[in-house]
Amino acid sequence: MIEIENVTFHHGKSPILKDxxxxxxxxxxxALIGPNGAGKSTLFALMARLLPLQSGKIxxxxxxxxxxxxxxxxxxxxxxxQDTHVASRITVQDxxxxxxxxxxxxxxTSLDHxxxxxxxxxFDLADIAERFIxxxxxxxxxxVLVAMAYAQDTEYLLLDEPLNxxxxxxxxxxxxxxxxxxxxxxxxIVVVLHEINYAAAHADTIIALKNGEVxxxxxxxxxxxxxxxxxxYDMSVKVKAVDGLKMALHHV
Amino acid sequence: xxxxxxxxxxxxxxWPIVLAVVLLGLVAGSLVTGAANVSALDLFRRGESGDILxxxxxxxxxxxxxxxxxxxxxxxxxxxxxxxxxxxxxxxxTGECAALGLLATLLLVxxxxxxxxxxxxxxxxxxxxxxxxxxxxxxxPTQPLLVPLTGIVYGGIIGSISIFIAYENDLLQxxxxxMNGEFSGVLQGRxxxxxxxxAAALAAYFYADQFTVAGFGKDTAHGLGLSYRAVMIAGLxxxxxxxxxxxxxxxxxxxxxxxxxxxxxxFRGDNTKETLPLVAILGGAxxxxxxxIGRLIRYPYEIPAGTIFGVLGTGVFLWLLFARPARxx
Amino acid sequence: MARTFCILxxxxxxxxxxxxxxxxxxxWDFILVFRGTKLVALVLVATAIAVATIVFxxxxxxxxxxxxxxxxxxxxxxxxxxxxxxxxxxxFASLAPELKFALELCLLSAxxxxxxxxxxxxxxxxxxxxxxVGVVFGVLFRSLTGLLQRMxxxxxxxxxxxxxxxxxxxxxxxxxALATPLxxxxxxxxxxxxxxxxxxxxxxxxxxxLGLNYKRELMVGLxxxxxxxxxxTALVGPVxxxxxxxxxxxxxxxxxxxxxPIFLSSILISIIxxxxxxxIFERVLGLGATLSIVVEFLGGLVFLFLILRRVRV
Numbered sequence: 047m048i049e050i051e052n053v054t055f056h057h058g059k060s061p062i063l064k065d066x067x068x069x070x071x072x073x074x075x076x077a078l079i080g081p082n083g084a085g086k087s088t089l090f091a092l093m094a095r096l097l098p099l100q101s102g103k104i105x106x107x108x109x110x111x112x113x114x115x116x117x118x119x120x121x122x123x124x125x126x127x128q129d130t131h132v133a134s135r136i137t138v139q140d141x142x143x144x145x146x147x148x149x150x151x152x153x154x155t156s157l158d159h160x161x162x163x164x165x166x167x168x169f170d171l172a173d174i175a176e177r178f179i180x181x182x183x184x185x186x187x188x189x190v191l192v193a194m195a196y197a198q199d200t201e202y203l204l205l206d207e208p209l210n211x212x213x214x215x216x217x218x219x220x221x222x223x224x225x226x227x228x229x230x231x232x233x234x235i236v237v238v239l240h241e242i243n244y245a246a247a248h249a250d251t252i253i254a255l256k257n258g259e260v261x262x263x264x265x266x267x268x269x270x271x272x273x274x275x276x277x278x279y280d281m282s283v284k285v286k287a288v289d290g291l292k293m294a295l296h297h298v
Numbered sequence: 299x300x301x302x303x304x305x306x307x308x309x310x311x312x313w314p315i316v317l318a319v320v321l322l323g324l325v326a327g328s329l330v331t332g333a334a335n336v337s338a339l340d341l342f343r344r345g346e347s348g349d350i351l352x353x354x355x356x357x358x359x360x361x362x363x364x365x366x367x368x369x370x371x372x373x374x375x376x377x378x379x380x381x382x383x384x385x386x387x388x389x390x391x392t393g394e395c396a397a398l399g400l401l402a403t404l405l406l407v408x409x410x411x412x413x414x415x416x417x418x419x420x421x422x423x424x425x426x427x428x429x430x431x432x433x434x435x436x437x438x439p440t441q442p443l444l445v446p447l448t449g450i451v452y453g454g455i456i457g458s459i460s461i462f463i464a465y466e467n468d469l470l471q472x473x474x475x476x477m478n479g480e481f482s483g484v485l486q487g488r489x490x491x492x493x494x495x496x497a498a499a500l501a502a503y504f505y506a507d508q509f510t511v512a513g514f515g516k517d518t519a520h521g522l523g524l525s526y527r528a529v530m531i532a533g534l535x536x537x538x539x540x541x542x543x544x545x546x547x548x549x550x551x552x553x554x555x556x557x558x559x560x561x562x563x564x565f566r567g568d569n570t571k572e573t574l575p576l577v578a579i580l581g582g583a584x585x586x587x588x589x590x591i592g593r594l595i596r597y598p599y600e601i602p603a604g605t606i607f608g609v610l611g612t613g614v615f616l617w618l619l620f621a622r623p624a625r626x627x
Numbered sequence: 628m629a630r631t632f633c634i635l636x637x638x639x640x641x642x643x644x645x646x647x648x649x650x651x652x653x654x655w656d657f658i659l660v661f662r663g664t665k666l667v668a669l670v671l672v673a674t675a676i677a678v679a680t681i682v683f684x685x686x687x688x689x690x691x692x693x694x695x696x697x698x699x700x701x702x703x704x705x706x707x708x709x710x711x712x713x714x715x716x717x718x719f720a721s722l723a724p725e726l727k728f729a730l731e732l733c734l735l736s737a738x739x740x741x742x743x744x745x746x747x748x749x750x751x752x753x754x755x756x757x758x759x760v761g762v763v764f765g766v767l768f769r770s771l772t773g774l775l776q777r778m779x780x781x782x783x784x785x786x787x788x789x790x791x792x793x794x795x796x797x798x799x800x801x802x803x804a805l806a807t808p809l810x811x812x813x814x815x816x817x818x819x820x821x822x823x824x825x826x827x828x829x830x831x832x833x834x835x836x837l838g839l840n841y842k843r844e845l846m847v848g849l850x851x852x853x854x855x856x857x858x859x860t861a862l863v864g865p866v867x868x869x870x871x872x873x874x875x876x877x878x879x880x881x882x883x884x885x886x887x888p889i890f891l892s893s894i895l896i897s898i899i900x901x902x903x904x905x906x907i908f909e910r911v912l913g914l915g916a917t918l919s920i921v922v923e924f925l926g927g928l929v930f931l932f933l934i935l936r937r938v939r940v
Binding site: 385436437441443444446448449450451452454455458459462463467552562595596597600601602605606608609612613615616619620 | 755756758759760763764766767769770771773774777793851867920921923924927929931932934935
């Protein structure tokens, strides 16, 4: 369970998050959505301890992120930023292998090797394991990073706009993989999404932020109403059911 | 900034006047500052004091203004033609190439007349800058900071060739004189080349509109019926001449051509025809101010104007770098 | 990999032998002591620059920036000049060299952590902006140094002269007793943390995600870099592109991201270039102190090459 209590964040004088409190239950995929500037990425960065908390408290299964050493947290949650850029020439296998670092601190055991191998197989990377990541396409590189987070073998997985720069083929693939991780591997996944329909199609729960406050927090099918979406994005949006799935028609 | 049209129009006449008044004040200060005690009025009297003014103080003041003004103009031309805010003779290897050319004449044709030295040095500066431009034309336009960065290192490489040659031939002190601008050695009869540098800067004024148009890009320039190539060559020639005149007579003053046009551009925009006079006046004023500070701060010793400007100029440069909003990553 | 290290090791031995033996005439007791001291100093400098550059490039997740390009050694010389300015030439000269060095080291650590720590902490996304800022900082530091030197009484100025250009000929051997344990300690720490550097090289977010105390490792790394650069600058003066030359070759020959082999190979390459180069330039070509200039020239070319290649990728 992720508990966010009274988190407020200011950038200079302007408030980004205003007294945000949330409880995210274990299991499933929770999508974090909202218009630009709503505070999604800031909330993500705070949860991922990439930004220091200014006030309030965040904890994962009662592990307070301010009290727990970073190394212990790394066994609890893995994070994936959209703009991850790695300068060194590293092979796919080694890169995924770094996901095991929190567990072995540089001295890999055969268990670690097995886990890496498993991650390579799950994400269909075995064939390109020896390639350098700077030779890969954007979609492949994204898969490597997801595999790395998977190899980290944590209960929680946080992703910040992972679909950026992916074409629709890879975007849907990635969402399917996340779904698989949640359903078959018991992971709890929180993902910041820009496009509401990916949340509608793949998330169990949706949290909507607006102007630094929680504007909605409910099950996906309950959330997907014309009223809620129009209110959050300040525009009128039609919602239609397609094969039983509610989709927002915000393009027209 | 430029869309606040009305207030700019109202103040546009004020700028040159204010700058000119400041410059005149500095000139007066420069004339009365020095080891010997003279007043500006001595200029019109006969005698020793008048001689000091005519032989030393006045030439020094004029040399400072000419150098500052023409280097600043060279900066505007480069920035317009390369379409990059961060280029000037010191960040494109132009100064280093001029010095290398001078070094070559010194070694190969030691007895060459001044004019021949100037010609070779200018040609070297022109060629070196042209090579640099060819090099950076391959850089992506989305990375404007890469251009000065490449230029500074390019200049460093050319400079290390010069230093190597100079070291082996015991000519190092020449390099240091050429690359460090200072005006303490300026006397009547030893700075007049700078008038030619000023003339080159003046010539730029008549090309101003062409530079502005060329700054819109090759296609637009062609669309407007301009010979892009000819304007490029004219602009580079002016820059090369100004740089080599400066290097030979008083030494290179880095960052004048970078800082001054950026300040003017911030407040007055980029219409070259309108801004060139301002750039020239501000350039002259700032270099003169640096020279004055250098003469006063450790009186009676002197600190080179280039050193003072190096501190002030890099300060402003850093401010420019950070004042622009950082690119979102 | 083993073959690479065999070749590097051989070349290193060859360089050292050439340096000691070439053109040696007369009393061997004297030559051994004289050249030996210089050799130790050069090896120290080579090691310090190699390790500092690698760690710095790791901390900044790139392979173009080096501490020297970012103005670390210019800052050191500025601080040294500022000390002379504040204490006066006589006061400065009367300080014990160890105390002087320790003082300079503390100042440099404080200044560089304040300046570069915050820069690296936030804005590393825009590498080229960082580079340009670093280069301009270097120019600013040098100008300030020039200004201060002119402010200092000409008599006091002479205390400083000779430390403004890199010279592998005139090594300040008085500091060897102090520099040796310092460099060794730094290298030991860098080696001990080699697995940590592997992760730091992935960038801030990945490092935090993988459970490193990013801030602490960054500060430790910067402190290491500062100490090593201060040592090498105190011994031979500033060298802009030498570290870049060494690190670029080292990445090229090892083709790995593991810091163990990278450290080893870069130290060996650094010794080969510096000691071997000095042997050739001084003993064979008879070209005084120009090795540093040639190294800067080559390093500059490598720098341009790396930048242009990076752009194309």
